[in-house]
Amino acid sequence: MMRKSANIVLLLLAVVFCYGLQISKPHYGDLIGPIPARGKLADTVVGRAFEVHAEKIEFARKLKVDQFGRQKVLTTGGVWAVVTVAFAARAESTVVSVASWRGPTGLTYDQTERLSFMNGLLPVAVDPGLPRKARLIFEVRPDQANNATLLISEKLVAALDSQAEISLGPVTITADGLPGGAVDTLDMAEPL
Amino acid sequence: MTAEALDRNNRASERKWRRRSLWSLLVLIPLALAVESYDSVKALLGNNDLFPRRVAWGESARFGGSDWKLTDLRGAFGMSNLPPDSVPVLADFQVKIGDPDLQKLWLGCKIVLVDKDGRRWSPTSIVSLKTPDNVGNCISAIFSGAKSGDTLDLRETFLVPKEATKSVRPSVSVASERPRFLLFQLEKD
Structure with a gap:
């Protein structure tokens, strides 16, 4: 009898121990996922293969772009968010190709694909010692502009490689539902 | 018992x-x-390129079935429209083909510049200088159909910061020889 109840207690202890491990330890997906390199706007975030420095964010209702010699105005149902960044490679030439915008509620937006073939868009090739500027352009919902996080990595599958996580800080939302400081039209032909 | x-x-x-x-x-x-x-x-x-094999200036080395020789490494100064403090560098090679199965032996061919701190520059696409018709690069050479005994002229263009131009050396690696790679020395080394 004594032995039986001791076994039951031991089993219960094992269950509690395993449950504790399950809730307190990172999941497998987190362990083999991207390794975050965190920073703020205007910081230089250093990853394994590249460094990135987010200089400024601009919001706009419309984007003016030159495509194949023709001028085009791109409108949006949300808001355009344009982040100007400077990249530098560390020890080896590399290509930075993926960026996404994660809003405060976790909605994540990939870079827009509506502006193909424009200079300064990802993917950009960067060489050691030669910093290079780029524009990251997203089309987001205005309520995802505040306290957003910019995620940048070399490849789409950044497993066990560094991913820059840049917190972009608070943005006030004005009465018309747009982020504060949003302009009507942003000209993408302006040099970086 | x-x-x-x-x-x-x-x-x-x-x-x-x-x-x-x-x-x-x-x-x-x-x-x-x-x-x-x-x-x-x-x-x-x-x-990975792990173990360098140094090749003295003017000498050729057997690598990936062919004889590689660095013929020139020079900066192209005075170009406009470049990032500040950067210099295009041209590396010229002469390769005498031994084993002509380049599609197998030269697979994953990589020519990079390595400086004294171990930083590596891959060929650039920012600068495009006009090259003579008979000058190819590593990848085009693979598909050139070169036969044994042919001599190919290869050129790669790089963009490096001005401070690194003094110490960069070209290195060549192909999948069939990795982790060994060739590291070419200059005349002054």
Whole structure:
């Protein structure tokens, strides 16, 4: 009898121990996922293969772009968010190709694909010692502009490689539902 | 033999085997690790340039079945529209084809510049200088259909910061030779 109840207690202890491990330890997906390199706007975030420095964010209702010699105005149902960044490679030439915008509620937006073939868009090739500027352009919902996080990595599958996580800080939302400081039209032909 | 003696005998042999098993773990565990990691180690060695083979200026070296020789390394100064403090660097090679199966031997061909701190520059697409028609690059050479005994002129263009131009040296690697790679020395080295 004594032995039986001791076994039951031991089993219960094992269950509690395993449950504790399950809730307190990172999941497998987190362990083999991207390794975050965190920073703020205007910081230089250093990853394994590249460094990135987010200089400024601009919001706009419309984007003016030159495509194949023709001028085009791109409108949006949300808001355009344009982040100007400077990249530098560390020890080896590399290509930075993926960026996404994660809003405060976790909605994540990939870079827009509506502006193909424009200079300064990802993917950009960067060489050691030669910093290079780029524009990251997203089309987001205005309520995802505040306290957003910019995620940048070399490849789409950044497993066990560094991913820059840049917190972009608070943005006030004005009465018309747009982020504060949003302009009507942003000209993408302006040099970086 | 009494039952007791038999029992004692069994116990002794059991102990002997238990000890043998424990000792065998010393061999088996490292062996299991080696078998498990074999593919990873092979991939690691096959994807990285680890062991340089220095080639003196003016000499050629057998690599990937052909004889490689660095003929020139120079900066192209005075170009406009470049990032500040950057210099295009041209590396010219002359390769005498030995084994003509370039699609196999030169697969994953990479020509990079390495400086004294170990930083590596890949060929650039920012600068495009006009090259003579008979000058190719590593990748175009693979598909050129060159035969044994032919001599190919190869050129790669790089963009490096001004401070690094003094110490950069060209390096050549192909998948069939990795982890070994060629590191060419200059006249002044």
